[in-house]
Amino acid sequence: MKNFRPAKQRIKVSPGESVRIIRELQSLSQNQLAELTGIAQATLSAIENDRINLGVERAKVLAKALQCHPAVLVFPGWTLPADAGDLNSATELA
Numbered sequence: 001m002k003n004f005r006p007a008k009q010r011i012k013v014s015p016g017e018s019v020r021i022i023r024e025l026q027s028l029s030q031n032q033l034a035e036l037t038g039i040a041q042a043t044l045s046a047i048e049n050d051r052i053n054l055g056v057e058r059a060k061v062l063a064k065a066l067q068c069h070p071a072v073l074v075f076p077g078w079t080l081p082a083d084a085g086d087l088n089s090a091t092e093l094a
Contacts, residue, residue, distance in 0.1 A: 006079070015059075018076035020048040022066045036065040 013021070023033055030048075034041040039058060046052045054062075054073060063070040071078070 013076040014050050015054040015074055015076060016048045016050040018073050019044070019054065019062060019066075022068060022072070023048075026066060028066075033062070033065060037061045 023030070028036075030041045030044045033039075034044055037044075039061065043052070047054050047058070056070070056074065059070040059073045063073055066073075
């Protein structure tokens with residue numbers, strides 16, 4: 001496996017902002033995402049604007065509709081701790 005350098009995080013992104021970004025990258029409106037998930041459009045708006053918490057269960061439903069892992073939505077700024085060891089050996093498949 002090739003060595004790589006992770007991209008530098010340039011901005012902080014909240015869970016709500018990550019939902020909005022991924023939704024927009026897929027050219028979905030809030031109404032379309034509401035239809036796919038059964039989550040009310042007003043609730044989606046509140047999530048995207050960080051007025052209410054995303055929550056694990058809603059993250060699972062949204063992740064399925066947005067075709068991503070729930071952790072992408074719940075922990076958008078997460079990185080490996082510096083003392084986690086060699087990233088390459090941790091991510092190699094057996």
